[in-house]
Amino acid sequence: MFQGTSAAAGLFGPLQTVSRDAGGLNTAIGYWYHEDKIKNGSEYIIRQNEVYSQVSYGGNSRWEIYGRIGVADLKIFDAFSSTNAATNISSSSDFTENWKFFGTLGAKGFLPINKILGIGTFFQGTYYFNNFTGDAAGTNAGAPFTADLKVHNMWDVNFGIGFQATVPYGIKLYAGPYIYYSEAKACLSANIPGIGFGRENVLLKNKTIAGGFIGTDIPLAKGFHLNIEGQYSERFSVGAAISYTY
Amino acid sequence: MAEEKSTSDCSCNADKVVNIRLMNIICYVKHFARLVAFFVFLATGCAHSPVQTASTVSAGDVSSPPQVTEVVSASLTSPAEIPDKPENKSNGDEEYPDDIKDEQTATIADPLEPFNRAMYHFNDKLYFWMLKPVAQGYSSVVPEPARVSVKNFFSNLGFPIRFLSCLLQADFRGASTELGRFGINTIWGIGGLMDPAANKELDLQKQDTDLGLTLASYGVGHGFYIVWPVLGPSSPRDSVDIIGESFLYPVSYINPWYYWLSVRSSEVVNATSLRIGDYESLQKAAIDPYVAFRDAYIQYRLKKVKGRNQSPEKAKPQDK
Numbered sequence: 178m179f180q181g182t183s184a185a186a187g188l189f190g191p192l193q194t195v196s197r198d199a200g201g202l203n204t205a206i207g208y209w210y211h212e213d214k215i216k217n218g219s220e221y222i223i224r225q226n227e228v229y230s231q232v233s234y235g236g237n238s239r240w241e242i243y244g245r246i247g248v249a250d251l252k253i254f255d256a257f258s259s260t261n262a263a264t265n266i267s268s269s270s271d272f273t274e275n276w277k278f279f280g281t282l283g284a285k286g287f288l289p290i291n292k293i294l295g296i297g298t299f300f301q302g303t304y305y306f307n308n309f310t311g312d313a314a315g316t317n318a319g320a321p322f323t324a325d326l327k328v329h330n331m332w333d334v335n336f337g338i339g340f341q342a343t344v345p346y347g348i349k350l351y352a353g354p355y356i357y358y359s360e361a362k363a364c365l366s367a368n369i370p371g372i373g374f375g376r377e378n379v380l381l382k383n384k385t386i387a388g389g390f391i392g393t394d395i396p397l398a399k400g401f402h403l404n405i406e407g408q409y410s411e412r413f414s415v416g417a418a419i420s421y422t423y
Numbered sequence: 424m425a426e427e428k429s430t431s432d433c434s435c436n437a438d439k440v441v442n443i444r445l446m447n448i449i450c451y452v453k454h455f456a457r458l459v460a461f462f463v464f465l466a467t468g469c470a471h472s473p474v475q476t477a478s479t480v481s482a483g484d485v486s487s488p489p490q491v492t493e494v495v496s497a498s499l500t501s502p503a504e505i506p507d508k509p510e511n512k513s514n515g516d517e518e519y520p521d522d523i524k525d526e527q528t529a530t531i532a533d534p535l536e537p538f539n540r541a542m543y544h545f546n547d548k549l550y551f552w553m554l555k556p557v558a559q560g561y562s563s564v565v566p567e568p569a570r571v572s573v574k575n576f577f578s579n580l581g582f583p584i585r586f587l588s589c590l591l592q593a594d595f596r597g598a599s600t601e602l603g604r605f606g607i608n609t610i611w612g613i614g615g616l617m618d619p620a621a622n623k624e625l626d627l628q629k630q631d632t633d634l635g636l637t638l639a640s641y642g643v644g645h646g647f648y649i650v651w652p653v654l655g656p657s658s659p660r661d662s663v664d665i666i667g668e669s670f671l672y673p674v675s676y677i678n679p680w681y682y683w684l685s686v687r688s689s690e691v692v693n694a695t696s697l698r699i700g701d702y703e704s705l706q707k708a709a710i711d712p713y714v715a716f717r718d719a720y721i722q723y724r725l726k727k728v729k730g731r732n733q734s735p736e737k738a739k740p741q742d743k
Contacts, residue, residue: 204611204619232613399624421611421619 188406188416191349191394192297192341193287194235195422205231207418214411224252245281257313261371266315277307298338305331325366333359352391359383385410531721532647542650543713562696572616573693579608579615583671588632592640597630635661639728656720
């Protein structure tokens with residue numbers, strides 16, 4: 178029944194590195210609100226909040242590699258909804274789990290067309306180190322039950338290309354399409370009739386593989402930059418980061 | 424089978440009991456040390472002024488009787504700080520900068536000299552026999568930028584002491600600088616591993632202060648000279664910082680004790696690896712290293728006290 182999930186990719190960031198031309202570090206702290214809609218037989222909405230710290234190294238205004246470490250929660254709406262009349266869920270029908278650690282690695286390259294425009298590409302992968310677990314409780318044919326749903330081995334990869342324009346005050350505007358793939362395994366601690374999970378692992382994948390992103394990078398004072406970005410696939414996701422260039 | 428199980432349970436329990444006892448002993452020792460330092464401070468520390476102009480003994484003089492309260496003289500200005508102004512040298516009197524002409528003396532009593540000398544030699548052996556070889560091995564494996572990052576990390580953890588010290592000195596600008604530094608270095612400095620706050624653009628420099636300097640700002644004298652085993656030169660007033668550190672330095676709260684010891688040892692080894700040779704050069708240059716280090720210590724502390732008490736504007740004329 179439940180056939181898909183999608184991990185939060187996080188901000189892709191400006192296509193051109195904010196590091197110094199001679200090569201240098203930049204660090205950032207970011208927040209990302211992610212929503213996606215999964216439709217495969219039934220429709221589910223997934224929601225994640227993600228807070229992370231990032232360190233990047235780039236140079237020549239052409240390339241950058243970066244790593245992130247952060248925490249994310251996970252909510253899957255109606256994950257425990259039952260299709261069997263004999264199964265009643267007394268707890269929340271949503272799967273909810275609090276902050277778990279994740280790590281992201283990425284790289285990007287940028288080719289200036291002229292002083293204003295440029296084209297860039299990026300690749301980004303995320304892995305969640307911890308399992309997400311949530312409880313469901315209720316009755317089946319009058320007999321009470323409790324079961325844990327475990328979502329584990331969650332990861333995603335993203336690849337995109339985009340155009341960037343540098344406007345006055347050094348503000349960068351960027352947009353483009355991206356493709357992504359994410360998967361996770363899920364298993365329930367007991368077989369409950371009417372709930373779409375069992376004791377065997379179920380492979381969860383994203384339904385839609387493509388989306389679009391748009392964002393801006395605004396230079397602030399004293400080496401700080403504000404980056405705001407939105408992504409749309411099945412649902413709209415948005416986030417912001419503040420970076421500091423060494 | 425049951426007997427084996429009970430034997431293993433017993434050994435497990437015994438291990439736990441030993442661990443608990445060890446932790447208790449360390450706790451008692453910590454509390455005892457705090458109490459001793461506190462009482463020593465109360466009994467003697469408050470009575471002394473940070474700067475005395477009483478009878479002085481030169482830095483190289485080692486013949487003073489240890490049972491008599493000894494006063495050591497030290498010039499506030501080290502040769503490195505003397506500005507080079509050849510154009511002003513018109514006669515013999517003007518060969519020396521004003522700082523030297525207006526020489527002030529930093530003094531410290533040393534009634535515990537026999538004990539201090541013993542502790543000095545203990546610390547000296549500890550350094551040469553254990554700390555230095557370990558630090559050399561460590562520095563050959565870990566590159567300098569990484570060691571500087573580790574140093575930055577521990578320095579960032581020392582924020583509560585510096586912040587509170589600034590507040591207690593009513594130095595609100597310093598406190599806000601420290602707060603800003605901590606926030607920026609923790610968030611954009613990857614948990615304090617880097618120090619972006621000290622960069623030219625932000626220019627939030629670390630406030631060089633501690634609880635000993637806070638007491639000094641209230642007019643509390645340094646008291647007498649004391650060399651603590653492992654911790655090194657101090658005074659009753661400055662020992663307050665050791666006590667404060669056990670409450671305000673986050674590393675002090677690491678449990679169990681062997682984790683705490685490992686982290687503290689790593690910190691010391693890392694810091695030592697970044698200044699191998701400093702101790703040796705000062706020691707080689709001295710006729711009596713004990714006296715030289717005592718002088719260096721009191722000069723260093725007095726310079727810090729002066730630095731905290733003078734605003735940059737006030738300090739400028741003296742820096743000419």
